Amino acid sequence: xxxxxxxxxxxxxxxxxxxLNLNKLLNALTxxxxxxxxxxxxxxxxxxxxxxxAVHDEMLILLDMGEKLYPELLEPFIKQADKEATQSxxxxxxxxxxxxxxxxLQTKFEKMEPEEWFEKHSAVSEEDxxxxxxxxxxxxxxxxxxxxxxxxxxxxxxx
Amino acid sequence: xxxxxxxxxxxxxxxxxxxLNLNKLLNALTxxxxxxxxxxxxxxxxxxxxxxxAVHDEMLILLDMGEKLYPELLEPFIKQADKEATQSxxxxxxxxxxxxxxxxLQTKFEKMEPEEWFEKHSAVSEEDxxxxxxxxxxxxxxxxxxxxxxxxxxxxxxx
Numbered sequence: 001x002x003x004x005x006x007x008x009x010x011x012x013x014x015x016x017x018x019x020l021n022l023n024k025l026l027n028a029l030t031x032x033x034x035x036x037x038x039x040x041x042x043x044x045x046x047x048x049x050x051x052x053x054a055v056h057d058e059m060l061i062l063l064d065m066g067e068k069l070y071p072e073l074l075e076p077f078i079k080q081a082d083k084e085a086t087q088s089x090x091x092x093x094x095x096x097x098x099x100x101x102x103x104x105l106q107t108k109f110e111k112m113e114p115e116e117w118f119e120k121h122s123a124v125s126e127e128d129x130x131x132x133x134x135x136x137x138x139x140x141x142x143x144x145x146x147x148x149x150x151x152x153x154x155x156x157x158x159x
Numbered sequence: 160x161x162x163x164x165x166x167x168x169x170x171x172x173x174x175x176x177x178x179l180n181l182n183k184l185l186n187a188l189t190x191x192x193x194x195x196x197x198x199x200x201x202x203x204x205x206x207x208x209x210x211x212x213a214v215h216d217e218m219l220i221l222l223d224m225g226e227k228l229y230p231e232l233l234e235p236f237i238k239q240a241d242k243e244a245t246q247s248x249x250x251x252x253x254x255x256x257x258x259x260x261x262x263x264l265q266t267k268f269e270k271m272e273p274e275e276w277f278e279k280h281s282a283v284s285e286e287d288x289x290x291x292x293x294x295x296x297x298x299x300x301x302x303x304x305x306x307x308x309x310x311x312x313x314x315x316x317x318x
Binding site: 003004006007009010011013014017018038039040042118133134138139142143145146147149150151152153154157 | 162163165166168169170172173176177197198199201277292293295297298301302304305306308309310311312313316
């Protein structure tokens, strides 16, 4: 296997593994459990699920992979905090969005050639990218996997 | 920057960023807060801190970087669960171990040439590694960063 291909595989495998892990956690929880706060006064499972979908939707833009699926989630699940937000989406709706989004991202990822992952992401200028080549598309996957794991560690506490 | 060097930088930067993030969280917590359970009936902050140190100590072995610093943590913080374990280490002691360990790992990581990260880790056979070259040392950093983020998302709830 070529080095570039190998490296992409390592990063994407960890992303896929993290998604699978969270799917297992979500499948083990009822909608009522997901409605609850992780612990007193903290974010609810519903907020965290909406937040992950909203953040992963932003990835489509950062990775130049077309339009967002759920632009309506930006306001209630990223810009607003849980307690102040007016989120009308139910847990059942969020679960469906999450599954569709994962399938969509997977299809997009599979179309990428290994080298394309090392192109600049859309939020960095050509000038900055020349100086900081680590600000590439693959790095978006690395940082979003970290973010996903962080919140997965919280969602598991609902069980 | 060469591609191999760039990959390694991306992965090590994310590890370092995750360590820094957890250090900030730990510095914002008192020893008494870290003693507490994350939420009712779940692991304490102390258990999670000991667990992270024990897991990172295992990395030294997996990465062929010499002896463990704290072999005595394996039993109480990996083999045993929080509630059943007899952990004699105080939060203050664990904080000191954590800091020493991070400095030690950093020194070891800095000595590595980029290519060395793509060598097999110590828990995989030559035969399996030939078939699965992703089971290299750098992948240990990728998976342990995931693990660190997962538990960091829990430790932050103590605040």
